[in-house]
Amino acid sequence: MHTQRFLVAAAAAALVVPALAWSHPPDGADFQADRAAAFAEADANHDGALTAEEFATFEQIMRQHRAARHFQHADADGNGVVTLAELEAMRPPGPPPGRRGYR
Numbered sequence: 001m002h003t004q005r006f007l008v009a010a011a012a013a014a015l016v017v018p019a020l021a022w023s024h025p026p027d028g029a030d031f032q033a034d035r036a037a038a039f040a041e042a043d044a045n046h047d048g049a050l051t052a053e054e055f056a057t058f059e060q061i062m063r064q065h066r067a068a069r070h071f072q073h074a075d076a077d078g079n080g081v082v083t084l085a086e087l088e089a090m091r092p093p094g095p096p097p098g099r100r101g102y103r
């Protein structure tokens, strides 16, 4: 019955591998978590909806979160500061320079 035991172990391994892959969620999941956290933080009266004033706070928090994520991404060696070399080595998240602005 060694074969059966091997199959169980293989099945368990197949379940573990996708779980490990989730420990590094894609940016989309990060963004959703950020948005949920920012919403909760901005909803000052906790009624589950944002007034115009609360929405302005929400936007401000989202900007800060985005800046913090960009900073972490730019700080390649993780020493807490971003050098010009690190900025130059980093792939820009937006459109390439010279093609700024939206249509």
Ligand SMILES: [Ca+2]
Binding pocket: 043, 044, 045, 046, 047, 048, 049, 050, 051, 054
């Ligand atoms: Ca509210």
Ligand SMILES: [Ca+2]
Binding pocket: 074, 075, 076, 077, 078, 079, 080, 081, 082, 083, 086
């Ligand atoms: Ca650095």
